[in-house]
Amino acid sequence: MTRASAPPILLQLHSPESVSTQVASLRNLKNELIGHDQRKEAYVNAGIIPALAQVLSSRRPTVRTTEFNGSIQEESKSAELEACLQAILIVGSLAQGGPTFLAPIFASNILPALLSTLSSEGCPLSFRLPILRVLSTIADRLPLQSQEQWPRDTRLADLVFASEHIGCLTRILGENYGSAQIQTSIELAAALIGKLCTEESHKTALAECGVLDALAVKIASFVVAQGFVLPGAEDHLQYLGALEAIPSPAPASAHLAPILRAVTVIIEHSKWRAEHLLSSPAIVTVFPKQVPGFSPSDIKKGPWGTPYLGSSAVPRPIGPNPVDALLPSVPLAHAKSSPNAANFPPLGHGGSQRRHSSHSFPTPFSLTETPIPEEDENSIVPWLLCILRSENGMARLMAARLVTALFRLGLAKKHRVPMFSYLLIPILIRILDKDFSLPNEGGPNYSGLISPTQCLKEEAPAVLANLVMDDQELQKHAVDGSALKRLSQLLKETYNPVPESSRPMWQAEGDTLGADSESVSAECRLGPPGYSPTLCHVMRYRESILKALAALVPFKDEYRKAVCENGVVPYIIDSLKPRPSDAPADASIPKNTAADGNPTPTLLAACGAARMLTRSVSVLRTSLIDAGVAQPLFALIKHPDLEVQIAATAAICNLALDFSPMKEAIISADIIPLLCEHAHSSNTKLRIESLWALKHVVYNTSNDIKMKVVAALGPAWIWQVISQDPVSNLTKRGMEDEMEQGAEIAMGRANSAGEQVDILNPMEEAGSRDENFKTTDTMPPSKMSLEMFLPDARRRRKLVLHGDLEQSTQARQDDIAVQEQTFDLLRNIICGPGAPEMIDHLFKEIGQDELLGALADNLRPRSIQLPHRRETSSRSLQIPVEILSSVTALIIHLAAGLPRHRQLLVSHRNLMRSLTDYFNHTHREVRVNCVWVVINLIYEEDQSDREGCRERAAKLRTLGIADRLASLADDSDLDVKERTKTAMHLLNSLAPA
Structure with a gap:
């Protein structure tokens, strides 16, 4: 290709003598470009993209009818349509050249013109297919542009x-x-x-x-x-x-x-x-x-032939789903022994999040777990299971993915768990076999640039991960089916050298049609070469495998040990290493070593796997230390991507536990200031994880470290968080809207x-x-x-209201979680041998009245006025159990301080009076915490405090604490009952009735 060969065609495209000559030029150009990447590069540099954009904008096809001089107008219209069609085909050919050609296409007006054509009412079918193919081609190559x-x-x-x-x-x-x-x-x-x-x-x-x-x-x-x-x-x-x-x-x-x-x-x-x-x-x-039917004998006829039900008519019970009859029988014994059968739907990957009941809308302020009535299951669930057994290839996997999504959302019945164990899990594990391949890969391939078999292998582990998440029975079946062994081997194989699929295009030095300087417009400048489809497939495969490994081992220490025995811990640590910020110039050449790093999605999955493994004390003290898990995680909390920071901080939470040998490494690596900085982040998830990590760091550590944490977080910031009221801060209008939404949605549940x-x-x-x-x-x-x-x-x-309500409820839960972790952080700060000193430090930095006042306010009963409501003018709001548990736990440790600290708690004007409202709370942790507060306040540690204990006991009796304790004497929880005996004995001995 020489510099003089292209301009004539470009001139003909910009200033054609007629539409027919422009069509001929476009057709010749299309034939010249197909399969020749060097020519494509040369023509892009010469300005082919703006020329094609002009053709697509000016020759846009529309449906028009003509009655006069039809032959001339129809001929012109036909030529215009052909010109536009040829331009679309050329754009598709350019996009086929790889990610380097996507940058000039996005910089031009080509894609808006194509979508405008596709969206027009009169878009012919002959245009629709080429446009959809162009869009699909670009969609396949977008991930190749930048793996980071x-x-x-x-x-x-x-x-x-x-x-x-x-x-x-x-x-x-x-x-x-x-x-x-x-x-x-x-x-x-x-x-x-x-x-x-x-x-x-x-x-x-x-x-x-x-x-x-x-x-x-x-x-x-x-x-x-x-x-x-x-x-x-x-x-x-x-x-x-x-x-x-x-x-x-x-x-x-x-x-x-x-x-x-x-x-x-x-x-x-x-x-x-x-x-x-x-x-x-x-x-x-x-x-x-x-719906329940009636027996024919129950249906009577009136004098005028009108049917009615007799007085003894009873609806027949609904029989089994007809589609279920087509599924094989599976053993149901495991359904009763499932350790989390009572918690269906299973908990998701949300940390402190809880799934709400299946009522019309989640109760935003009462997060106590209540029995969830089982909903009617749609017949699409057994139909998808039938598809699993009858179909093959991608249809089977997508049926598995869809039924798994419905299962995770609580739209499948409990009894499906054994069926998933015996029908779905073996299919997914079979795909993990090394020799697995589809028998027939012919026909259209909608999987992108890789074969259907590769796409199947790539997605199957992620489906398995989503299926077994938080369900121990499903995890057991998967592990018994050798899922851990196969996944471990596959993870190792993802680090095998990737065969080089293509070499960089040859071009003579300085011999291009267009300039290569930055002064050239973006429409005439090629983008980065990107990565090979095979390498991207390997990275996605690795990510999917890491997700599956993380989902299989959260509960069983023996599973975590099995992962270590399979020798994949070093590969998980290698997966924590990001790609270098300065991408190599020859990025199109596949590289797949540990030094080459991993894209962001793989980093997130690797953080999840590392977090699950760090739950094991033995694994943390042996395999993870030997592999050096700390340093990659310390580097990732400084990663520029926010999601990576969150995932890495969540993994560091387990490294900071008191039994962890890496707790000192966190302190010596100067990670605490970074965690404190992240605790002030505008991202709520990062705030939660950072506070959680700090909570573990300060437990049983020296007071100087605790003081540094308080100073780095800022006493004013701490008080601001703990004094917030996530309940009463709702505006009346917001509460009114929410109640209206709940009423509307509640009556429409059966529509599903x-x-x-x-x-x-x-x-x-x-x-x-x-x-x-x-x-x-x-x-x-x-x-x-x-x-x-x-x-x-x-x-x-209903869809819009539910979506808005889901977002607002999630936001409130996140705010509650931030406050909960802050209270837990303060509790751990005043734990240990130097607790009295730290209590005085908090009183000095935050303020004695401010801290105790914030605790009292969080225990205060709340109600909100609801204007224009017929049934009542106000509504009482329940305080979240998480806040009650954290606040009462903090009071327990304050009451374990010096006598003067206990006296401050008893003499506070509102604190103990508000606490009395929760001795009969429905949640056992709140009840036992209240009893422990009483024990700590009146427990006599030495003879010098005997008189103070008597005064505090008398004060508690005047507040009605004795009656509250008496109501717990026969509590259903054994711990509450035993602690109540101790509290009543101390109270009666110090301040008899």
Whole structure:
């Protein structure tokens, strides 16, 4: 390629003599570029990207009808369409060249022009497919640009899921399976969602605009094609929320995997979006809710033929789900012996977070764990298990991923745990075999730049990790199936040399069509070469394996020891090393040694694995010390990425425990000032983890270290945190809105199963009051159309309110967790031999009245005024159990101080009076803490304090503490009962009644 060969074509593109000559130039250019990366590079430098952007903007296809001089106008229109199509194909060819060509494409107006064309009402099918392929090609190569970037590059996702373009996805996915081109466009659109949808805002937008409902129709069409429609479903078509007809069956050539993947990425980690899926008209139509029936003898006929139920009519109990009859029987003995069966749904990876009950909305101020009534399970769960057994390849894995997501969100029944153990776990472990491969990898590959087998192997460990998380029975089945051994071997193999798939393009020195200086516009300048698809696959594989290892070992020390015996601890430590900040120039050449480091997602997974292993005392004292786990973690808490700082700090929490030999290393490495700095972060998660680590560091350490922590955090900051009131700080309007949301959502719970509950559901009224929802209240028409996929007012409002409420509740829980960890930090500061000195230090730095006043305020009962409420003008608010436990524990240690410290507590005007309200609290930890406060206040350590103990005992009796203790004499908790005996004995001996 010489410098003189390209300009004529570019000139013809910028200033064509006619549309037909421009088409010829574009066609010649396309043929010249396909498969020739050097020519692509040369033409980009010469300015081909701006020329293509001009063609796409000026030749945008639109549907127009002409009646006069039709032949001339149609010929011109046809040529314009062909010019635009050729430009799209050239853009796709450039994107095929690799990540280095993505930078100039993003710098131009090409992608907005393509999406505008795709979003136009008259976009021809012949344009839709090439555009979707171009977008899919770019989506595949975006992760290759920079492995260090976290979160993922969302530039393309922000464009595709923008409000002006997202509707085209709904329209494409909402079409009936017809021709092969329509089928391909549907699957390409679904695959694009699966690749790009990583942000919470994008997932919510896809659910609200109807994409999730359109995908549900596609799932229903596969259900129809496979013959899984529940018997009698056609009798429910007239019910509100169902379609007017059973969806058409999917053709045999249609692929289920991209549909399931798109659905899964949208609903993962959000119960509200998952319930939105289960209440979709298509799912309700093929899987209607089973209702109790009546015997024919119970149905009577009136004089005019009107049927009615006899007085003795009793509904028949609902039988087993018909789809379950197609599944094999599995032993159920393990279901009762499961150690956490009573805690279903299992706890997620949230630290102090708790899953709320299955009521309409979580109670934000009462986090006590109550029995959770088991909800009706949608028939999509057993259907997905049937898909697991009948399908193969990616469809099987995506069915596993979707049913696992529903399981994690509490939308599957308890008895599914044994079925997962015997049906799902063996399938996932089989994929981990070294010799596993798909028998037939032909057909379209929606997995990106790697083979379907590689993609399957890459994702299976992550699905296994999500499945067994926090469930000891599932973890046992996985370990018994040799999951730890296989994962350990696979982790080692991820450090094998990566075969070099391609070499850098040769080019003559200084012989390019365009200048390479920074003065050239971004549209004419190539981006970084990026990384090979194989290397990126290995990194994602490593990340997935680390997640699985971390999920298998959190509870059993024998599992953690097995990981060490398999010899993978050094590889986990190597996975904690980040990529160098100065990426090598030849980044396209695969490198896979420990010195090359790891991308951010792998670092996060490695931190999780290290955190689980540090739970074991023996492992921490042997294998982890030998491998040198501390130094990589100390480096990662200084990492520029915030998520890495949080993950590394969470792992350091276990290193800072009192039994850890690395606690001194944390102090000597000058990590404490950094933890104190992170405790002031605007990110709540980082604040929580940093305070948690500091809480462990100060326990049983010297007073000078404790004083340094108090000084570094700042006494004013400490007082500000502990004096905050996460309950009463809610505004009246916010509380009113929340109560309204709860009322509306509460009466609409049954909609997730398809019940008709309009009489009890006030959301209809709310929707009619809101002008924004009036236009979507119409029933879906008999034929498939775009309107049928736009959620009706009731379901859309429920989705929005639940999402907002979930975010606000999570924010409040995070604030509570920060305050809880701060109280625990203060408690540990006044522990140990030098406790009296530290109590005086806190009183001096924070202020005696300020500290005790903050404790009293956190125990004070609360209520909030609710204006315009008919039933009551105020509502009492329960204080979170975490705060009560932490505050009372701190008071226990204050009461263990010197006599003058005890006297301060008893003489405080509000503290002990507020404490009396919690002796009969429902949570046993709060009750036992209250009793311990009494014991410490009146326990006689030496003869000199005998008179002071009598005075304090008398004061406690006047506050009614004796009656409170008497009510605990027969407490159901043995610890509370025994401590109460001690407290009553001390009180009666010092201050008899």
